[in-house]
Amino acid sequence: MPVNAESHPESGDHDIDGDALPINEVFYSLQGEGKLAGTPSVFIRTSGCNLRCWFCDSYHTSWKPTHSWMSIEDIIDEVRTFDEADHVVLTGGEPLIHEESVKLLDELADYGYHTTVETNGTIYRDTAIDLASISPKLRSSTPTTERDPDGEGEWANRHDSRRINLDALRQLVTNYESQLKFVITGADDFEEITDLVERVRNQTQIAVPDDDVLLMPEGRTRDELADTRTTVAELAMDHGYRYTPRLHVDLWNDASGT
Numbered sequence: 001m002p003v004n005a006e007s008h009p010e011s012g013d014h015d016i017d018g019d020a021l022p023i024n025e026v027f028y029s030l031q032g033e034g035k036l037a038g039t040p041s042v043f044i045r046t047s048g049c050n051l052r053c054w055f056c057d058s059y060h061t062s063w064k065p066t067h068s069w070m071s072i073e074d075i076i077d078e079v080r081t082f083d084e085a086d087h088v089v090l091t092g093g094e095p096l097i098h099e100e101s102v103k104l105l106d107e108l109a110d111y112g113y114h115t116t117v118e119t120n121g122t123i124y125r126d127t128a129i130d131l132a133s134i135s136p137k138l139r140s141s142t143p144t145t146e147r148d149p150d151g152e153g154e155w156a157n158r159h160d161s162r163r164i165n166l167d168a169l170r171q172l173v174t175n176y177e178s179q180l181k182f183v184i185t186g187a188d189d190f191e192e193i194t195d196l197v198e199r200v201r202n203q204t205q206i207a208v209p210d211d212d213v214l215l216m217p218e219g220r221t222r223d224e225l226a227d228t229r230t231t232v233a234e235l236a237m238d239h240g241y242r243y244t245p246r247l248h249v250d251l252w253n254d255a256s257g258t
């Protein structure tokens, strides 16, 4: 079973010495998605995101952010309690909106951890990242009034204008080992993916092989995944891209801390 860090120091900014991050949870589980699926990893989930996807599976880091502030030192101490793991995944929300993520990643690298950063690809930072797991958000992610979980549609325009930053994508792909991971809601998404992959390839000298383009079915529960995964698997086979499961959903459904 995944292990949650049940409690974080409930400190405000003023109680913390040095750099700190808003942390939603720290937990030990298996990486569920992408090239490293199945790898035991400590997850550090920061709070706050510059986008608002309607299907966000971490609602409490984006639509209604909740967190405790933790110093970099306390985060690393917490990570080190899971001594079975040598992989750390920095996720969110969008972890790269926080400048302090740079220091955290640099220090994790000093301790010898392999670091994956799960990012929406709209922000670039120069730091110690072993795998940039980039998930550009497609048109179908936009929280239109009908799909907005709060039913207001206020974020639709802001989300749409921010969701693709070609220069940040170029820098991430060029400077880090990477995977481009797309959340697929249906076959209609495919044309936009092909177009975006070509635009990224045209921006960099680095090869972006089809094998590094991952198609992931949208779905936060086993039932939701059952509706989309066959379509996505067939798209991957038809086009030579890689299918990625959502292992944590298969194993633990929508339990928190997984």
Ligand code: SF4
Pocket: 049, 050, 051, 052, 053, 055, 056, 057, 058, 061, 062, 092, 093, 094, 120, 137
């Ligand atoms: S970019 Fe990720 S964390 Fe942000 S709203 Fe979209 S799915 Fe949620």
